[in-house]
Amino acid sequence: MGINHQEKTPFLFAPLEQLINWARKNSLWPAQFGLACCAIEMMATAASRYDMARFGMEVFRASPRQSDVLIVAGRVSQKMAPVLKTVYDQMLEPKWVIAMGDCASTGGVYNNYAIIQGVDKIVPVDVYVAGCPPRPEALLDCLIMLQKKIEKEHPLTRNRLHV
Amino acid sequence: MSSDKMTSDTMIDNGYADGIKEVGKEAGEYLELNLGPQHPSTHGVLRLKLRLDGEVVVGCEPIIGYLHTGIEKECETRTYLQVFTLIDRIDYLSGPAEEHAYAQAIESLMEIQVPERANTIRLILLELSRIASHLLWVGTSALELNMSSVFMYCFAQREKILDLFEGYAGARMFPSCWRIGGLSRDLNPEFIDETRQFLKKFPRCWKDLDLLLTENYVWCERLQGVAVINSELCKQYMCTGPIIRAAGIPYDIRKAYPYLGYETYQFDIPTKTEGDAYARYLIRMEEMRQSASLIEQALSRLTPGPIIVDNRKVALPPRKELARSMEAVIHHFKLVSEGIHPPVGEVYQAVESPRGELGYYIESDGSNRPYRVRVRSPSFPHVEVLRKVVIGSLLSDVVVAIASVDPILGDVDR
Amino acid sequence: MKTADTAKKLKETHPAAIVSEISFLGETTIEVNKEHLKKVLLFLKQAPEPGFEVLMDFTGVDYIHPEKKTKVIYWLHNPTNYERIRIVVYVPREGILPTVTDLWEGADWYERELFDLFGVRFDGHPDLKRILMPDDWKGHPLRRDYALTEEPVEFKHGVKPKVPSELIPNVK
Numbered sequence: 133m134g135i136n137h138q139e140k141t142p143f144l145f146a147p148l149e150q151l152i153n154w155a156r157k158n159s160l161w162p163a164q165f166g167l168a169c170c171a172i173e174m175m176a177t178a179a180s181r182y183d184m185a186r187f188g189m190e191v192f193r194a195s196p197r198q199s200d201v202l203i204v205a206g207r208v209s210q211k212m213a214p215v216l217k218t219v220y221d222q223m224l225e226p227k228w229v230i231a232m233g234d235c236a237s238t239g240g241v242y243n244n245y246a247i248i249q250g251v252d253k254i255v256p257v258d259v260y261v262a263g264c265p266p267r268p269e270a271l272l273d274c275l276i277m278l279q280k281k282i283e284k285e286h287p288l289t290r291n292r293l294h295v
Numbered sequence: 296m297s298s299d300k301m302t303s304d305t306m307i308d309n310g311y312a313d314g315i316k317e318v319g320k321e322a323g324e325y326l327e328l329n330l331g332p333q334h335p336s337t338h339g340v341l342r343l344k345l346r347l348d349g350e351v352v353v354g355c356e357p358i359i360g361y362l363h364t365g366i367e368k369e370c371e372t373r374t375y376l377q378v379f380t381l382i383d384r385i386d387y388l389s390g391p392a393e394e395h396a397y398a399q400a401i402e403s404l405m406e407i408q409v410p411e412r413a414n415t416i417r418l419i420l421l422e423l424s425r426i427a428s429h430l431l432w433v434g435t436s437a438l439e440l441n442m443s444s445v446f447m448y449c450f451a452q453r454e455k456i457l458d459l460f461e462g463y464a465g466a467r468m469f470p471s472c473w474r475i476g477g478l479s480r481d482l483n484p485e486f487i488d489e490t491r492q493f494l495k496k497f498p499r500c501w502k503d504l505d506l507l508l509t510e511n512y513v514w515c516e517r518l519q520g521v522a523v524i525n526s527e528l529c530k531q532y533m534c535t536g537p538i539i540r541a542a543g544i545p546y547d548i549r550k551a552y553p554y555l556g557y558e559t560y561q562f563d564i565p566t567k568t569e570g571d572a573y574a575r576y577l578i579r580m581e582e583m584r585q586s587a588s589l590i591e592q593a594l595s596r597l598t599p600g601p602i603i604v605d606n607r608k609v610a611l612p613p614r615k616e617l618a619r620s621m622e623a624v625i626h627h628f629k630l631v632s633e634g635i636h637p638p639v640g641e642v643y644q645a646v647e648s649p650r651g652e653l654g655y656y657i658e659s660d661g662s663n664r665p666y667r668v669r670v671r672s673p674s675f676p677h678v679e680v681l682r683k684v685v686i687g688s689l690l691s692d693v694v695v696a697i698a699s700v701d702p703i704l705g706d707v708d709r
Numbered sequence: 710m711k712t713a714d715t716a717k718k719l720k721e722t723h724p725a726a727i728v729s730e731i732s733f734l735g736e737t738t739i740e741v742n743k744e745h746l747k748k749v750l751l752f753l754k755q756a757p758e759p760g761f762e763v764l765m766d767f768t769g770v771d772y773i774h775p776e777k778k779t780k781v782i783y784w785l786h787n788p789t790n791y792e793r794i795r796i797v798v799y800v801p802r803e804g805i806l807p808t809v810t811d812l813w814e815g816a817d818w819y820e821r822e823l824f825d826l827f828g829v830r831f832d833g834h835p836d837l838k839r840i841l842m843p844d845d846w847k848g849h850p851l852r853r854d855y856a857l858t859e860e861p862v863e864f865k866h867g868v869k870p871k872v873p874s875e876l877i878p879n880v881k
Contacts, residue, residue: 164335168362168705169387169468171339172431176457179450194335209708211843212340212361215332241380243873245850245858246365246842265468360841368851372874403734530763530788532815544788551791633880640733643766643784643795656782658770662881671766671784679818708841 145288152287156200156226157279159188163199163223165216167206170233173265174205182268187275196222201278202255207235208248220255226287228278231257232271234264325353330693332361338435338697339704341678350689355682362708370668374634375401375475378668383469385670386706388428391420392648394473397668399554400644400655401475404637407609412600413477418555419490419593420460420470421646422586426497427456428649429579433504436576436698440517445507452500455493462486475635476610477603487594497587505580518573522684522696525570532680536651536673537582538700540566541574548647562589572699579701582649609635634663643671650674650701672706712737712792718758723749738795746798747807753785753794754812761785761794764809767819769827773853777802779827783809800829808833826851 166174178184178192193199196219208216220229231251234240237260239249251257258281261274330343340361346354366385370378382397383390395417402409409417434449457467462483464470472479508514524534526542539546547564549557565581567574603610611630612623637659645654651673658667677700685693716730716737726745731738741749753761766784783796800806808831809816820831821840828849831837839846848855861870 165333167340169384172387172468175435176450176454179454180447181451181454192335196333207362207364209361209363210846211363211841212332215361219333239860241384242364242366242369243857243859243862244365244369245855246363249860267467360839360843363841365850365857368855368857372857374877377877406734531813533763533765533813546788632877634877636880641736641738642734643736643793652765654766656766656768656784662879663877664879667770669766669768669770671768675818676815679815683814 149286149288150283153283153285156287157282160201160228160275160278160282161191161193161199162189162201162203163196163219164192164194165202165204165206165219167204167208167212168235170205170236170265173268174203174232174271177268177271182272184272184275187272187279189275196220197224199223200226201228201230203230203232204236204251204255205232207240207242208251208254209246210248213248213254216251217254226285228258228282229255230259230261230274230278232261232274233266234262236260237262240264324348328690335439338702341697341702341704341707343681343693343697345690345693347690350691352685352688352690352693355685355693357678357681359678359704359707362704364705364709366709367668367670370665372664374663375637375665376630376634378665379471379473382668382670383471384705385672385709386648386650386653386674386703387468388431388703389424389648389650390469390471391417391424391473392646392653393670394471395421395555396644396646396648396653396655397657398473398475399646400642400657401635401637403644404640404642404657404659405475405609405635407476407604407606409477409604410601412481412598413602414555415593415597416478416482416602417473418557418560419590420463421555422589422593423456423459423490425586425649426583427453429583430456432579432649432698432701433508433576436695437508437514439694439698440514442507442514445504448500448503448507452497455496459486459489459493462489474603474610476606477601479603481602482597487597490590490594494587494591498584501580501583501587509577509580515573517691517695518576518699519569519571521572521688521692522681522699523569523571524680524684528680528683532683533676534651534680536647536649536677537575537578538570538651538677538680540564540578542570543568548645548652552645554644554646560589560592572695575699575701579649636661636663645671648673650703650706651677670706670709672709674700674702674704674706678702678707712794715753715758715761715792715794719749719752722752736793736795738797740797740799743798743800743804743806746796747809749796750783750785750809750812753796760789761787761792763788764813764816765793767809767816767823769823769829769851771827771852777854779804779829779852781806781823781829802828803830805830805832807831810834825849828852 178190184190231237236251239247259274259278261270263270326347328345328347332340332342342358344356345352366381369381382393386393430449430453434446437445460470461467463486464472524538526544529539529542545564545566562585565578607626612626616623639661641658643654643656645652653673654671656669657665660666685696720727726741726749728740763786765786768782770780772778779800781798785794820834823829824837825839825841826849859872861872863870
């Protein structure tokens with residue numbers, strides 16, 4: 133339809149939106165969804181050398197109802213796919229999804245009856261991280277990319293960038 | 296109640312939950328708790344269906360399959376070299392152990408003699424990955440009991456080992472340099488010095504962990520007497536690794552069926568008799584020290600030499616030869632575009648992974664693809680034995696039991 | 710006692726059970742009849758001389774040429790002298806084998822895995838249901854006539870989509 137999102141934001145709300153975006157991007161709480169090898173690198177990112185806490189993300193909530201980001205780290209099998217969808221549905225808006233690693237992005241090394249070829253067949257993904265497993269620096273790079281994406285959102289208008 | 300035909304009922308009817316006979320309540324008074332696949336304390340995607348009487352576990356059914364990757368089927372459609380990338384990620388904490396077990400099986404099927412230097416480097420990488428795996432186990436087990444500073448200590452140490460792998464192979468977790476007949480690359484010049492640096496500092500860090508945990512009142516109370524697996528249960532459930540050594544049986548593949556020259560190295564196998572989670576913790580700590588001493592011995596034995604077998608039908612020729620010799624080019628082409636052809640037959644080779652006996656059963660039909668690759672994973676029976684061992688304990692002991700058994704769900708589900 | 714002696718003793722005590730015996734690379738494989746399977750395993754486990762008290766691995770291999778059958782493999786381990794022996798039995802499709810859960814409790818999940826991935830049924834198993842695939846899955850994945858179900862990899866510029874297993878074809 134060609135509606136430009138930026139024109140829809142009323143003038144007085146722009147700084148408020150910036151404040152909301154700033155608050156959201158600096159305290160993203162990940163939901164723990166570590167499945168396989170990428171989970172180990174996610175733990176290493178949360179450990180002391182590559183510190184995720186400086187981005188506000190060291191609090192891995194066990195319950196999806198208390199978290200903002202779902203980091204799908206690892207290969208998603210046929211039996212796990214409904215569980216992934218349930219956990220995603222249990223998260224409250226606003227929520228984002230990071231597909232960490234090759235197996236979550238596209239099925240990775242495995243191309244067979246048992247692995248879903250890419251988690252975006254089940255949940256909408258915001259950022260993909262490549263690597264098998266991705267280095268902790270790659271995961272941090274993707275977190276910064278997600279933060280930049282959140283900066284550009286318009287939370288006060290009905291149409292958000294992320295459906 | 297006969298209308299309550301859930302799986303847990305069949306489980307109890309068939310005598311899985313032995314504790315129920317003593318309690319004598321009606322089925323409606325129990326709490327069915329699902330320790331679901333997405334859970335912070337289950338070491339992966341393990342699902343436990345628990346039947347609780349208050350806090351006491353009365354029935355337990357582990358449900359697996361949430362990480363089933365179809366690796367065994369996919370290996371049947373790849374050449375022998377391509378399989379290395381698939382099996383690396385089965386037991387993702389000790390990729391070198393998986394690769395070595397597979398390479399050892401193919402090498403024994405084709406009766407290839409691996410050169411001495413390659414064997415020594417393989418041993419160093421295997422023992423480094425054993426230390427890394429045990430460090431991660433200590434870290435995550437302590438994290439589940441809410442001791443998160445131990446987690447940070449362990450991961451800081453583990454990063455040093457991953458740096459060594461990265462300097463050697465370029466990849467942190469999976470230095471997949473194993474080839475049939477040897478290794479694909481020789482050690483980088485800094486490896487020996489950096490490993491010696493690591494080994495010099497490691498005893499101090501081990502001592503730190505020891506001081507933090509071994510005499511710690513909370514740790515001892517939570518781990519002693521929990522999840523006792525005795526030797527009879529080990530035989531019934533084919534448990535291996537630290538579990539069987541904690542039950543008093545000194546079974547270690549490195550001593551029972553020596554490979555890579557382990558019979559020429561000096562090391563002990565720690566054993567205990569109690570069979571509880573604390574005994575398994577002590578054994579894993581001791582194994583880390585033994586691994587460090589093995590690496591020290593191996594480093595002093597490194598002699599210059601070839602790192603892959605000379606047989607051009609099995610191993611790629613060195614790059615320098617490709618510019619000069621037409622035959623080398625033809626061999627290279629054949630090996631890359633077609634692969635090796637082992638003789639028809641079947642073989643089973645086992646390796647001591649940090650979890651227990653990791654065995655590969657390979658059946659070959661003479662073509663360039665394996666006919667069947669079967670991974671005898673150590674964690675599969677260990678998760679199975681949980682359903683017997685947690686009955687009668689408290690709910691918080693279930694977390695300790697799962698942690699002490701050290702399952703890797705990639706290994707269980709393949 | 711050594712595995713070769715075990716094979717001889719087995720031939721003496723259960724002559725009708727053994728179909729063939731192969732010794733390859735130091736491992737002995739004995740093929741037995743389906744009817745005598747349980748007796749042979751009981752003898753190997755309980756008699757103190759062979760004493761193969763531990764079932765270390767329990768798996769299967771599927772064949773479709775010349776006829777469709779599954780080979781079920783019992784890999785037994787003697788904990789005192791570390792000898793190992795392989796007992797093999799062939800089952801046709803929709804065949805039924807006796808369960809060994811009364812000899813080794815841990816064989817429970819292995820039999821469920823064999824049922825799930827190969828379709829071999831076990832008579833007397835407490836709860837035979839799928840273990841690795843979802844409960845409502847149709848088919849048995851590790852059979853040779855079950856397709857790998859690969860998704861072809863797409864390429865740009867009009868290159869035909871390729872399936873990874875066909876990049877390097879099977880060469881006898």
